[in-house]
Every structure is written in C-alpha cells, then in structure tokens.
Amino acid sequence: MAAKRPAARRPTMKDIARRAGVSESAVSFALNDRPGVSEITRDRVRRVAEQLGWRPSTAARALSGEGAATVGFVLARPAHTLGVDSFFLQLVSGIQEVLARRHLGLLFQVAPDVEDECAVYRRWWAEHRVDGVLVVDPRTDDPRPDLLDELGLPAVVIGGAPDERHPGLSTVWADDAGAMAALVDALHALGHRRIVHIAGLPDLAHTERRIRALRAEAGRRGLGEVESVTTDYSDAEGAAVTRRVLEAPAPPTALVYDNDVMAVAGVAAASGLGFSVPADVSVVAWEDSALCRMVKPWLSALSRDSVEFGRTAATELTALLDGGPARTVRVPVPRLIERDSTGPVRPL
Amino acid sequence: MAAKRPAARRPTMKDIARRAGVSESAVSFALNDRPGVSEITRDRVRRVAEQLGWRPSTAARALSGEGAATVGFVLARPAHTLGVDSFFLQLVSGIQEVLARRHLGLLFQVAPDVEDECAVYRRWWAEHRVDGVLVVDPRTDDPRPDLLDELGLPAVVIGGAPDERHPGLSTVWADDAGAMAALVDALHALGHRRIVHIAGLPDLAHTERRIRALRAEAGRRGLGEVESVTTDYSDAEGAAVTRRVLEAPAPPTALVYDNDVMAVAGVAAASGLGFSVPADVSVVAWEDSALCRMVKPWLSALSRDSVEFGRTAATELTALLDGGPARTVRVPVPRLIERDSTGPVRPL
DNA sequence: TGCGTGCGCTAAAGCGCTTGAGTGGAAAGA
DNA sequence: TCTTTCCACTCAAGCGCTTTAGCGCACGCA
Numbered sequence: 001m002a003a004k005r006p007a008a009r010r011p012t013m014k015d016i017a018r019r020a021g022v023s024e025s026a027v028s029f030a031l032n033d034r035p036g037v038s039e040i041t042r043d044r045v046r047r048v049a050e051q052l053g054w055r056p057s058t059a060a061r062a063l064s065g066e067g068a069a070t071v072g073f074v075l076a077r078p079a080h081t082l083g084v085d086s087f088f089l090q091l092v093s094g095i096q097e098v099l100a101r102r103h104l105g106l107l108f109q110v111a112p113d114v115e116d117e118c119a120v121y122r123r124w125w126a127e128h129r130v131d132g133v134l135v136v137d138p139r140t141d142d143p144r145p146d147l148l149d150e151l152g153l154p155a156v157v158i159g160g161a162p163d164e165r166h167p168g169l170s171t172v173w174a175d176d177a178g179a180m181a182a183l184v185d186a187l188h189a190l191g192h193r194r195i196v197h198i199a200g201l202p203d204l205a206h207t208e209r210r211i212r213a214l215r216a217e218a219g220r221r222g223l224g225e226v227e228s229v230t231t232d233y234s235d236a237e238g239a240a241v242t243r244r245v246l247e248a249p250a251p252p253t254a255l256v257y258d259n260d261v262m263a264v265a266g267v268a269a270a271s272g273l274g275f276s277v278p279a280d281v282s283v284v285a286w287e288d289s290a291l292c293r294m295v296k297p298w299l300s301a302l303s304r305d306s307v308e309f310g311r312t313a314a315t316e317l318t319a320l321l322d323g324g325p326a327r328t329v330r331v332p333v334p335r336l337i338e339r340d341s342t343g344p345v346r347p348l
Numbered sequence: 349m350a351a352k353r354p355a356a357r358r359p360t361m362k363d364i365a366r367r368a369g370v371s372e373s374a375v376s377f378a379l380n381d382r383p384g385v386s387e388i389t390r391d392r393v394r395r396v397a398e399q400l401g402w403r404p405s406t407a408a409r410a411l412s413g414e415g416a417a418t419v420g421f422v423l424a425r426p427a428h429t430l431g432v433d434s435f436f437l438q439l440v441s442g443i444q445e446v447l448a449r450r451h452l453g454l455l456f457q458v459a460p461d462v463e464d465e466c467a468v469y470r471r472w473w474a475e476h477r478v479d480g481v482l483v484v485d486p487r488t489d490d491p492r493p494d495l496l497d498e499l500g501l502p503a504v505v506i507g508g509a510p511d512e513r514h515p516g517l518s519t520v521w522a523d524d525a526g527a528m529a530a531l532v533d534a535l536h537a538l539g540h541r542r543i544v545h546i547a548g549l550p551d552l553a554h555t556e557r558r559i560r561a562l563r564a565e566a567g568r569r570g571l572g573e574v575e576s577v578t579t580d581y582s583d584a585e586g587a588a589v590t591r592r593v594l595e596a597p598a599p600p601t602a603l604v605y606d607n608d609v610m611a612v613a614g615v616a617a618a619s620g621l622g623f624s625v626p627a628d629v630s631v632v633a634w635e636d637s638a639l640c641r642m643v644k645p646w647l648s649a650l651s652r653d654s655v656e657f658g659r660t661a662a663t664e665l666t667a668l669l670d671g672g673p674a675r676t677v678r679v680p681v682p683r684l685i686e687r688d689s690t691g692p693v694r695p696l
Numbered sequence: 697t698g699c700g701t702g703c704g705c706t707a708a709a710g711c712g713c714t715t716g717a718g719t720g721g722a723a724a725g726a
Numbered sequence: 727t728c729t730t731t732c733c734a735c736t737c738a739a740g741c742g743c744t745t746t747a748g749c750g751c752a753c754g755c756a
Contacts, residue, residue, distance in 0.1 A: 010474055023706045055474035059410035060742035063711045096458045108456035110441045126403035235638045264642045290583045294612045371736045408712035411741045
C-alpha cells in the first residue's frame with residue numbers, strides 16, 4: 001500500500017560534515033581532491049559521503065562558479081526531415097558514452113531553424129544552463145560560430161571544415177572531398193562517365209564540399225557530364241529528382257545520394273521507370289545504415305562510424321571544458337562498401 | 349580580427365535593481381508576477397530587465413527551491429536498436445514543442461538497460477537536475493515506477509497501461525489491444541486465418557498487450573493458428589523470424605510486425621523465399637513512417653501521430669509539475685492505413 | 697627558548713535567486 | 727487628532743556549494 005510518502009531528502013555536505021565531525025569546507029576539500037585535509041580525514045569523509053549516497057547538487061555547484069556540468073546539443077532541421085535518419089541517434093549515443101563517464105548531462109533541443117538555434121544558445125548561456133555546446137550541420141555563412149565566440153561558450157563544430165576564423169572553436173570533421181574523390185575513382189573504374197549527385201540541403205557546408213569535390217574530380221578526369229542537385233534529404237525529393245534526371249535524354253549511369261533515405265527512395269523510383277539497378281544505373285548512398293541492407297538490391301554505401309564520430313566530438317568538447325586548446329581533428333574518411341547496387345556500366 | 353574577448357557578463361537581478369532604483373526583492377516580485385510591487389514599478393523593472401537582456405539563472409533558481417526547469421528523458425535500448433527508428437525522434441520533437449514554450453529544458457540520456465536507467469534517475473534526483481521525467485518503454489515488472497515514487501519525482505509513463513498501483517504517475521497510452529482487434533478484423537475479413545505476429549522485445553508492456561490481444565481476438569473468432577514471436581526489433585531478427593515461419597509446413601497468410609523496420613526486412617526475406625507480397629502473404633507494420641513508402645510494395649501500416657503523442661506526454665508532465673493531479677490519458681487508437689502489402693488470401 | 701614554517705582545519709563570504717519578516721508612510725476609520 | 731490598516735517596498739536569511747583568509751598547533755631551526 002503506497003501511502004503518499006514524503007519524498008526522500010537529499011543529503012547535503014552539511015550532513016556529511018556533521019557525521020564526519022569536520023567542517024563543510026573540509027568536506028569540500030576532501031571530496032574534490034583538493035589539498036587542505038589529511039588523507040585519513042579525506043578517506044573518512046569519502047566513506048561517509050558514499051554511505052549517505054551523497055551527490056553534489058549541480059545547482060549549487062553551478063552557482064558557485066563551477067559550471068553547469070551540462071553540454072547542449074541543438075538539432076535544427078525541418079521537422080519532417082527528422083524521421084528516418086539513423087545518423088543523429090548514433091551520433092548522440094556516441095556523445096553520451098563519453099559524457100556519461102564524466103557525469104556530464106546532455107541538454108537536447110530541436111529547433112525549427114538556425115535562427116532559433118541561436119536563440120537557444122543565447123538562452124542557455126544567459127540561464128547558465130550549459131558549459132559548452134556541440135554544433136551540427138555547419139553551413140555556409142553560419143552565424144553560430146560568431147555567436148558562440150561572442151558568448152564565450154566552448155563549442156565543437158561537428159562536420160565543419162577547419163575554420164581559422166574562429167580559433168576558439170574545435171572542429172571534428174570527415175574529409176568529404178577525399179571520400180568523393182575515392183568514390184568517383186571507383187565509379188570511373190567501372191566505366192561510369194555520367195554521374196549525378198543527388199545532394200542534401202544546399203546551404204550545409206558539407207553539401208557544398210561534396211559538390212565542389214565532385215566537380216573538381218570530374219574536371220580532373222575530363223568527365224563533362226556531372227551534375228549535383230540539392231534537395232531537402234527527404235525520400236520524396238530523392239525520388240522526384242531521380243525521376244527527373246533519369247528521364248533526361250542522356251540519363252546518368254551512376255547516382256550518388258547524400259543520404260541513405262534518398263538512395264532507397266531513388267532505387268524505387270528508378271525501378272518504377274524501368275531502370276534496373278545496377279544494370280542500367282548504379283546507386284551509392286552516402287550514409288550506411290541498416291536501411292541499405294533492407295532493400296533489394298543491397299545498396300553500396302559510404303560508411304563511417306557515426307558513434308565513434310560522436311565520441312570524438314564529445315571528447316574534444318570535454319578537452320575544451322578542461323581548459324585545453326581548440327583543435328581540429330579529422331575522423332577517418334568514409335569507406336565505400338560495395339554491395340549490389342553498383343556495377344560496371346552496361347556496354348553499348 | 350577576433351581578439352580573445354572576455355566572455356560577456358551575464359546581468360543579474362542586482363544589476364536590474366540598481367538601474368531601476370529598487371531592491372532585489374522588488375525585482376524578484378516584479379519579474380515573477382507576485383504581489384508586492386505597484387504596476388508602475390513592475391513595468392519599469394520589466395523594461396530594465398528586457399533592456400539588459402536578463403534571464404534568470406536556472407542554477408540560482410534551482411538552489412532556492414524553485415526546481416531545475418528541466419525534465420529528463422532516458423532511452424534505454426540496446427545500442428544497435430537505436431538506428432532506424434523514426435518513433436523516438438518524432439516523439440521527442442513533440443515533447444520539445446511543448447517544453448520549449450515554457451522554457452523547460454530536456455535532459456536526454458541513452459542508457460544500455462533499465463537498471464542503468466534507474467541509476468540515471470537516482471543521479472538526476474540527487475544532483476537536483478530534473479523536476480520530472482518522461483518514461484518510455486514500460487515493461488512488465490518494471491522497477492521504475494516504484495523508484496520514481498520513492499524519489500518523489502513527477503513522471504509520466506509513455507505507452508504504459510493504466511497503473512493503479514502508482515497513483516502518483518501519469519500515463520499516456522494508446523489502446524494497442526483495440527488496434528490489434530481492428531487489425532485482426534480487417535485481416536479476417538480478407539480471409540486470413542493463419543496469422544503470425546512478429547512482436548518486439550518480450551518484456552515491453554505493449555508487446556505483452558498486443559500478444560494478449562491477438563490471442564484473445566483469435567480465440568473469439570475461432571482462429572486456431574495464431575502465434576506471436578518476440579524479437580529485438582532489429583531488421584536481422586525480423587528477417588530471420590520471417591524466414592522461419594514461412595518455411596513451416598503451413599505458413600501463415602498474414603504477418604504482423606511490431607515495427608516498420610522488421611516489416612521491411614520481412615518483406616525482403618519473404619521475397620527471397622519466393623513468397624510474393626501480398627499475393628502469398630500479407631504484411632502489416634505496426635508503426636507507419638517514410639520507410640513504409642520506400643519499399644515495394646508499399647506497406648500497410650498502423651499509423652499514429654507520434655509527434656502528437658509526445659506533445660500529449662509533455663503536456664501531462666507540465667500539468668504534474670504545476671501541482672496538478674496524476675492522470676491517465678489515452679491517445680487515439682492507431683489507424684490501419686491499407687496500402688499494397690495486404691490483400692485477400694489467395695483462393696486454394 | 698623563541699621564531700618562523702607548514703599543515704590541517706575552520707570561519708565566513710559569496711554565487712543569484714526566493715521569501716518571510718519587518719518598516720515607513722499614506723489613507724482610512726474612530 | 728490619534729490609531730488602525732494596508733500597501734509598496736526593503737532587509738536579511740537561506741538554498742548547497744566553493745574558496746579565501748585565517749587560526750592554532752607541532753615541528754624544525756637557530
């Protein structure tokens with residue numbers, strides 16, 4: 001019979017001090033591994049704290065200048081893009097793994113757009129809520145680095161290119177250009193000359209990087225007919241663009257999609273038009289996930305370890321919070337996993 | 349040239365008090381809409397606060413007993429299940445929508461299992477981090493309600509059945525049993541008599557509800573041959589179970605999957621075995637998402653509005669935080685969207 | 697013996713906010 | 727006119743923790 005119990009009271013340092021027979025300051029010193037108490041007292045205090053199940057009140061800590069022990073993460077994407085994207089949950093789970101070890105909280109927020117995202121940062125900063133933030137989806141002309149700089153909020157940009165204009169920000173990035181080059185290599189070797197790149201949101205920095213890389217690689221090899229079409233990452237646009245380019249007079253023989261969702265939708269659209277994959281057209285997805293092995297044919301994909309990506313980002317942020325210098329770290333270039341959706345171009 | 353600026357200082361109530369020529373208490377009264385100041389002073393204080401860009405420090409608020417202005421959300425699922433599930437992001441985005449309006453933060457954590465989840469709650473409680481939590485994936489013999497009760501942490505259980513043993517917890521749930529009944533109705537009308545249910549994790553409460561409902565409905569109609577097989581929700585198990593049941597001597601004519609991912613994998617597995625959908629076997633997914641329209645044939649699915657589900661849950665939690673009574677609210681029964689993966693059973 | 701030194705500890709202030717107990721003055725009642 | 731009441735506002739304590747200053751003590755040294 002669960003009568004309405006009063007909520008248990010949280011033990012405070014005062015309780016510990018009383019039971020250990022020392023002052024609160026001594027307790028503070030002891031528990032924070034600061035000099036000022038003897039080892040024997042330290043041990044005793046530690047034991048009492050443990051026994052009482054004491055945990056520091058983040059509120060009190062934050063108030064006395066120690067920071068909020070929390071980092072922020074804002075996802076600013078149109079709501080309908082949120083659905084079937086495996087990347088973010090994986091990323092977040094990697095982030096958590098690192099943060100949890102240090103008992104750092106993750107304050108999460110989804111916002112409709114970057115402007116709102118900035119407002120969130122301002123609010124978090126003003127409210128003392130976070131000690132640092134993880135920024136995703138960096139853009140061309142991104143207002144966020146300037147803002148974070150202005151607020152003095154430690155931050156690591158995930159997926160941005162190195163940015164020497166903001167020496168205070170760490171960056172964790174994958175070399176999209178290198179991956180694109182390798183991809184074009186592989187497709188070229190299979191005989192593909194007409195490649196269309198169904199890209200993601202136009203103002204995302206990595207979209208631009210990929211588009212430029214494709215153009216550069218094509219130029220280097222004398223491939224005239226490459227094209228990048230930007231989309232909103234949705235299955236609907238992926239399918240629509242696929243239909244459009246395949247119905248052109250000289251359809252491409254290879255399609256590169258900036259995410260798995262569009263690639264899957266694209267394959268379906270291609271089949272609908274009578275194109276068989278990979279006989280008539282090869283398909284590569286930029287993000288590997290279970291999805292790529294859930295359709296027939298299995299999709300060839302550029303695979304990277306998103307969980308590890310998250311771990312790396314979180315590690316950089318903790319380093320920053322510890323007072324370390326901002327760094328730019330590159331994670332491994334995505335690897336092309338060749339499955340059944342890519343093949344040699346059909347001989348004429 | 350971004351020289352290292354000192355981080356801007358946050359204005360405090362003291363600053364406001366000085367500029368408005370009143371005491372800090374007056375400022376507090378004014379800004380919190382408490383009696384004790386005249387309307388004219390209140391206005392002046394408000395203006396100054398606005399002008400200074402003041403925001404209350406959550407740390408200080410929390411410390412003086414006001415709560416942390418944050419709610420917690422733990423996702424305890426094995427890491428590999430995290431990938432392609434549209435449900436949670438949608439749910440979270442609905443939750444956010446409501447929380448953001450009240451400037452409540454969402455502390456998010458992924459944990460490996462329920463035990464760790466409990467540890468997280470304890471820590472959050474001890475550290476004064478959250479005012480309440482949203483609990484997902486309620487289980488049979490769930491330790492969490494007892495714990496939350498013990499801690500006196502307001503909570504709403506998402507997807508649980510009404511639970512009269514924990515009058516302090518709110519519950520937001522969908523009537524799985526009703527949906528299952530409607531589904532069996534529909535399949536029965538199409539002539540299906542042998543139905544296999546590829547269910548989710550065995551100890552999830554809604555898994556059990558669905559299994560029981562299926563059995564009850566089958567019993568009511570004299571369908572002898574129904575079966576539920578529990579899985580881990582992964583595409584791999586979905587495919588494996590599909591193969592196993594279709595290779596049995598008298599294979600089912602309809603398959604009901606507890607999520608979209610398994611359904612898609614199941615269709616692929618069925619095709620691999622030479623079963624065509626829906627001619628040889630009908631397929632229904634319990635969760636609707638873009639995924640269901642990305643495969644051929646398009647999957648019939650039980651659809652519900654997960655974003656709205658999130659909104660409802662968050663609304664209940666805020667009500668609880670406002671001191672309201674715990675409630676049990678039912679969201680609309682999932683609707684069956686009939687697409688191309690269900691059809692009449694083939695005549696012998 | 698006296699003095700400086702360092703160690704182990706305590707006292708107290710302060711972080712930014714809330715809140716209950718005053719306080720002074722004007723308006724209302726006797 | 728004096729008291730009462732009420733209102734607008736101030737004071738000060740307190741939330742749980744960190745941190746600086748300082749205190750007493752034993753020790754080493756001259």
